[in-house]
Amino acid sequence: MEPGVYDLTLYNGDCQETALTAAFTVTAECITPTVTFESDSPVELGQPMHFVATVPPTIPVTYAWDFGGPGYGIGEYTATPIYTYTDSSVFTVTVTAKNRYCQATVTAGQAVEVTCYEPEADIVSNSPVVLGEPMAFTAIVTGTRPLTYTWDFGGPGYGSGMSTATPVYTYIQAGDYVVALTVEGPCGSTAITEPVSVVISFQYVYLPVVVKSP
Numbered sequence: 362m363e364p365g366v367y368d369l370t371l372y373n374g375d376c377q378e379t380a381l382t383a384a385f386t387v388t389a390e391c392i393t394p395t396v397t398f399e400s401d402s403p404v405e406l407g408q409p410m411h412f413v414a415t416v417p418p419t420i421p422v423t424y425a426w427d428f429g430g431p432g433y434g435i436g437e438y439t440a441t442p443i444y445t446y447t448d449s450s451v452f453t454v455t456v457t458a459k460n461r462y463c464q465a466t467v468t469a470g471q472a473v474e475v476t477c478y479e480p481e482a483d484i485v486s487n488s489p490v491v492l493g494e495p496m497a498f499t500a501i502v503t504g505t506r507p508l509t510y511t512w513d514f515g516g517p518g519y520g521s522g523m524s525t526a527t528p529v530y531t532y533i534q535a536g537d538y539v540v541a542l543t544v545e546g547p548c549g550s551t552a553i554t555e556p557v558s559v560v561i562s563f564q565y566v567y568l569p570v571v572v573k574s575p
Contacts, residue, residue: 394422396458402473406449406505406547410473414440414456422458429453430475449477449505449548479549480504484542488557492535496557500526504546513541516559532559 398414416422426437426444429452434444446452455470482502490496500510510524515538520530532538536559543552 394458394460396422396456396469398454398456398469398471400454400471400473403476404446404474406446406475406477407507409434409443409445410475412442412444412454412456414458414469416440416458421461423461425457425459427455427457429455429473446475449475451475477505477548478503478546480508480544480546480551482542482544482551482553484540484553484555486540486555486557489560490532490558492532492559492561495520495529495531496559497529498527498540500542500544502526502544504544504551505548506546509545511543511545515539515541515557535559535561 394416396414396416398412400410400412402410404410412426414424424438424440426442428434428437428444428446430446430450431448432444432446434442436442437444451472451474453470454473455468457468480502481504482500485499485501487497498512502508508526510526510528512523512528512530514520514530514532516532516536517534518530518532520528522528538557538559540555540557541552542555543550
């Protein structure tokens with residue numbers, strides 16, 4: 362029964378009735394909810410953060426979340442929202458639990474952290490190669506995604522995968538070259554170089570084998 366003032370109608374056995382106006386009042390006891398929440402902070406930028414609010418199970422409540430920073434999510438009016446921040450920092454998250462009837466509110470606040478790491482990189486290749494053979498590169502990179510790759514192979518040629526971590530490049534002239542790579546991420550960039558060689562052909566030197574008689 363909803364809170365309010367109610368009339369009462371009485372019946373006897375002869376089907377006679379009488380009405381009592383404002384005979385009784387129904388009230389809802391205002392019990393202030395207690396609310397706490399947990400999260401899987403810290404998370405890396407771009408990864409979703411999960412929240413779980415806890416209130417006494419006998420109190421019907423609604424939830425309103427303020428995640429304290431830019432981003433997007435789902436379930437922001439439930440006990441278990443998921444939020445993805447679009448910036449890295451320490452944010453103060455609050456959840457407000459509201460009673461159904463008496464509108465008592467309580468807010469719990471908590472700091473959460475979104476981390477972001479500058480990229481660090483290294484280059485691995487199959488240098489040296491013979492002129493005309495493709496040279497394969499692999500950028501070994503750590504850091505917060507997404508990442509972009511800009512390669513400069515230092516000499517004439519052609520290739521594929523030029524904006525990825527694993528390009529393949531074929532030089533059209535023999536020589537020693539310096540390959541440069543720039544990796545950019547949401548929290549910084551790094552630039553590295555690596556020397557490589559392209560040869561006309563591999564030279565093999567055969568040494569005479571001297572066998573001594575016993």
